[in-house]
Amino acid sequence: MSTGTTGREQPEAAPQASERHLRADAQRNRERILEAATALMATHGIDVPIDEIARLAQVGVGTVYRNFPTKGALFEALLMARIAPLVAAARSAATADDPGDAFVTFVRQVSDEFADFRALADAMAESGVDLSATKQHISGDLIVAVEELLRRAQEAGRVRPDVTISDVSAMMAGLSHADPSFMDPPQRQRCVALVCDSLLVGARSVLPQSDLAPSSSIRG
Amino acid sequence: MSTGTTGREQPEAAPQASERHLRADAQRNRERILEAATALMATHGIDVPIDEIARLAQVGVGTVYRNFPTKGALFEALLMARIAPLVAAARSAATADDPGDAFVTFVRQVSDEFADFRALADAMAESGVDLSATKQHISGDLIVAVEELLRRAQEAGRVRPDVTISDVSAMMAGLSHADPSFMDPPQRQRCVALVCDSLLVGARSVLPQSDLAPSSSIRG
DNA sequence: TGACAAACGGAACCATCGTTCCGTATAGTA
DNA sequence: TACTATACGGAACGATGGTTCCGTTTGTCA
Numbered sequence: 001m002s003t004g005t006t007g008r009e010q011p012e013a014a015p016q017a018s019e020r021h022l023r024a025d026a027q028r029n030r031e032r033i034l035e036a037a038t039a040l041m042a043t044h045g046i047d048v049p050i051d052e053i054a055r056l057a058q059v060g061v062g063t064v065y066r067n068f069p070t071k072g073a074l075f076e077a078l079l080m081a082r083i084a085p086l087v088a089a090a091r092s093a094a095t096a097d098d099p100g101d102a103f104v105t106f107v108r109q110v111s112d113e114f115a116d117f118r119a120l121a122d123a124m125a126e127s128g129v130d131l132s133a134t135k136q137h138i139s140g141d142l143i144v145a146v147e148e149l150l151r152r153a154q155e156a157g158r159v160r161p162d163v164t165i166s167d168v169s170a171m172m173a174g175l176s177h178a179d180p181s182f183m184d185p186p187q188r189q190r191c192v193a194l195v196c197d198s199l200l201v202g203a204r205s206v207l208p209q210s211d212l213a214p215s216s217s218i219r220g
Numbered sequence: 221m222s223t224g225t226t227g228r229e230q231p232e233a234a235p236q237a238s239e240r241h242l243r244a245d246a247q248r249n250r251e252r253i254l255e256a257a258t259a260l261m262a263t264h265g266i267d268v269p270i271d272e273i274a275r276l277a278q279v280g281v282g283t284v285y286r287n288f289p290t291k292g293a294l295f296e297a298l299l300m301a302r303i304a305p306l307v308a309a310a311r312s313a314a315t316a317d318d319p320g321d322a323f324v325t326f327v328r329q330v331s332d333e334f335a336d337f338r339a340l341a342d343a344m345a346e347s348g349v350d351l352s353a354t355k356q357h358i359s360g361d362l363i364v365a366v367e368e369l370l371r372r373a374q375e376a377g378r379v380r381p382d383v384t385i386s387d388v389s390a391m392m393a394g395l396s397h398a399d400p401s402f403m404d405p406p407q408r409q410r411c412v413a414l415v416c417d418s419l420l421v422g423a424r425s426v427l428p429q430s431d432l433a434p435s436s437s438i439r440g
Numbered sequence: 441t442g443a444c445a446a447a448c449g450g451a452a453c454c455a456t457c458g459t460t461c462c463g464t465a466t467a468g469t470a
Numbered sequence: 471t472a473c474t475a476t477a478c479g480g481a482a483c484g485a486t487g488g489t490t491c492c493g494t495t496t497g498t499c500a
Contacts, residue, residue, distance in 0.1 A: 060479035162427050170411050174394030191390050198418035207382050280449030
């Protein structure tokens with residue numbers, strides 16, 4: 001694994017990752033595996049067994065292991081494919097006209113990604129454990145990008161100046177709990193709004209209505 | 221154990237076992253098991269193997285299973301012992317002179333409990349799955365108690381009127397991620413403060429200093 | 441002290457899951 | 471068509487962990 005260091009492993013489908021010529025069936029199977037793994041890890045997270053991925057992809061487990069040396073490697077490949085767009089989004093947000101709005105939009109985007117791909121939330125939850133070099137590198141990029149976004153939003157006076165990148169990371173990790181299995185989308189949006197309210201200067205969002213929460217609160 | 225409040229524990233798990241007369245060694249072993257399980261689940265969460273609990277308690281696994289029919293039952297017994305004081309705390313907070321402050325104190329208390337007893341955070345995280353009748357009953361009590369506390373704090377004008385009990389539950393579930401394994405205590409306190417800021421009316425806490433997060437936020 | 445039910449310990453059992461191995465099938469090519 | 475490197479499938483392996491079983495030990499009481 002620590003060979004090469006060309007660093008051009010493209011997780012998504014990775015056609016050029018194989019310099020050598022892949023047989024047609026091998027190419028097709030690789031794509032099927034990535035598809036199946038994406039579908040299952042989206043809903044079931046990291047805990048889905050390799051056997052099930054193989055079955056859904058209609059290949060044997062051996063074929064999965066021929067493409068990815070370990071389950072972790074497969075997991076990581078999918079994860080990187082998910083994180084890369086977030087890095088791009090954070091970078092783009094950092095240069096937006098209104099960094100405050102861009103910050104909020106980015107937080108919502110991350111939460112959406114957690115909901116769409118449970119395995120990402122899993123990775124966020126178990127933050128710190130068994131991160132490979134690649135994963136650390138890319139998620140490092142993410143941190144750097146968010147740091148810049150945060151700085152801009154603070155300079156624009158939209159995000160509280162006493163908030164740190166650690167705070168933002170931690171609050172986002174908290175949001176990773178907002179998976180659809182026990183939280184309906186409106187509730188998740190309410191949480192995002194609340195988290196943003198806590199980070200922004202003088203913000204008080206109008207919380208979206210939730211199905212599950214009939215607010216019979218005190219409002220007369 | 222910073223949670224204190226009421227230091228008393230109620231290790232009632234197997235109803236019929238507590239009814240009939242227990243042999244002296246059986247009684248001692250039962251206590252040892254509860255002690256060992258508490259210690260291990262506090263740091264390692266629900267994932268600690270029964271064998272390790274038995275070893276620490278210096279008993280065989282069979283003895284563990286004679287006291288608790290399944291691992292889940294043992295887990296649940298410990299959990300209930302942790303939740304009961306929180307229910308009491310919530311009830312007492314609801315009648316406090318300043319329900320706003322009491323609300324904040326309670327949120328902090330829950331977060332402390334998550335940090336002190338990782339298994340509770342695990343349970344909060346996997347919210348909804350395989351809750352037994354007992355567990356549902358007691359955590360139902362907790363919800364009711366927090367609901368009352370929330371209502372009072374809203375009536376006092378301290379908590380935003382548009383916040384629901386679902387919001388509070390969800391935000392607390394998010395805080396359950398704040399386990400010590402990747403978050404130092406000051407960082408956890410910052411998160412609690414941020415969450416409270418999002419729920420309270422016009423609140424903007426002074427965030428406690430974190431070891432890991434030098435507050436050179438806007439970059440000096 | 442002797443008898444016996446209660447309790448004990450931990451080997452064994454079973455299910456799950458990641459990973460490996462190897463005999464077989466096939467895409468690509470001459 | 472025949473040949474072979476490549477790829478395939480899935481049985482088998484090993485580790486882990488929850489649970490059961492049973493021969494042995496021990497507390498209790500007469």
